[in-house]
Amino acid sequence: DIQMTQSPSSLSASVGDRVTITCRASQSIGSYLNWYQEKPGKAPKVLIYAVSSLQSGVPSRFSGSGSGTDFTLTISSLQPEDFATYYCQQSYSTPRTFGQGTKVEIK
């Protein structure tokens, strides 16, 4: 199984801050890396697929980059509605696996 490791596990930031979350895969996964946002009581929502493609309707302040085993999700200017937990997920092989999550909290 491919292990996905996110860092940090949590972070505190202020509105307007630039936030970066990293995700490392235990082996190369090409471009099969996706990012999801989860809010309490709601299902996860895809933000970024295939490393850097923005899902329709997702604000452009979200961006993704990386290749192979190392990937990054960046929020260029954190907004109040962005306080949530973020997960990376690999779709290179089964079983599909997720990172442990990064909780973005208000500073």
Add this chain to the structure above:
Amino acid sequence: QVQLQESGPGLVKPSETLSLTCSVSGGSISNYYWAWIRQPAGKGLEWIGRINTSGSTNYNSSLKSRVTMSVDTSKNQFSLKLSSVTAADTAVYYCAREYSGSDSRYFDYWGQGTLVTVSS
């Protein structure tokens, strides 16, 4: 707009079988893989497995001996059975559609999730 809705008992006794159904509306169930994903309270997401309308399945090896998935194309539904449950199987269970493109595969539609508690 595609919508998914999980249904099934919210309480299951230890050693019994958890059974959930996901009803898909707003689109055809054909030509996609359909997945079950769960999340214990306060923890991360765990992929349980997937099925397509041909009946092809992939299961998480950690659960493989206890999982069975099926699909009913006439009802636009797919189902999950997890046998011999324990308290460790208590979680919110999501169904989701896996979109597959030329260079991408991701879960684009999710159900709202249903909490299943294993307790006597």
